[in-house]
Amino acid sequence: MYEELRNELKKRKYRITAQREMILKIFLESRGRHLGVEEVYRELLNRNVRISKATVYRSVELLVELGFLRKLNFGEGLYRYELAERSERESHQHVICQKCGRIVEINSEQVNKIISDISKKTGYAIKWHDLKFYGICPECREKEKEEEKRSK
Amino acid sequence: MYEELRNELKKRKYRITAQREMILKIFLESRGRHLGVEEVYRELLNRNVRISKATVYRSVELLVELGFLRKLNFGEGLYRYELAERSERESHQHVICQKCGRIVEINSEQVNKIISDISKKTGYAIKWHDLKFYGICPECREKEKEEEKRSK
DNA sequence: ATCGGTGCAAACGGTTTGCATTGAG
């Protein structure tokens, strides 16, 4: 992946720096997580790597532009980023529990149908999508039921 | 709709105030738009209604909680709100042009399939969803083609 | 040697908050 990053940077006339590789490394070693800038920064401190927060901001944006990360927003007042596995043609969707905030990722085959439906209807050439489903997870539904019993 | 708001406020022991009704009014009279707090505030000024920005912030959040508005994020660094037509069972999806930023709304029948697929797979009880599709709109695709010709 | 990248601190801008005042119940 680092090789891929170096190539991409070279191709687009950006410089190859230790900071950029290190920040990508954090994401590679936290696969599946949705990291905010603050978390990336703290993870760097944990590893005794001193990179300024400004550089983290600048680098994650660059990594988004290069296609290595995706920028996400879960309505918390900050942006999160996740690895955009470039080889992986499979997209995934976020399913978020409104009670406990737990996020599950799934990959529904239905997505392709929706996309072709949408490009047909709108004429847009769809490049990517950000699909969030909000609801109550099984555990919280269980808790809700128990609470109802108790309150009777 | 104001009647509905008053009932909902009463039910949940919130007070009925002119500010809350006025802010809902702004949204009712801008159906289909995605307003940020700043825009709501300016629209109030245009109408010579003096409501503090803090109250706008507090009210839109309350209106979201009561189910009259939905909170949206298009990655601009601010939140936008839109009317959540409560009767309207039809959901809609946002299709956003990456070039010009134009937002089209559509309603794909495929969405219901995806939702039942997701609840089956995850066990979540899905309450609502936020689906954004990014791509290039027909107009911008046309422009792109012309630019290509010109550059040859 | 050049010029893009980084670090630092200050600035920015959307949002939240503390507190005195107002007004709904």
Next chain:
DNA sequence: CTCAATGCAAACCGTTTGCACCGAT
């Protein structure tokens, strides 16, 4: 009359930016 809601200004906090220095090319 009481306490929630509002207005105002200050504080907050995630993010951006100006600039001097550093380091990739």
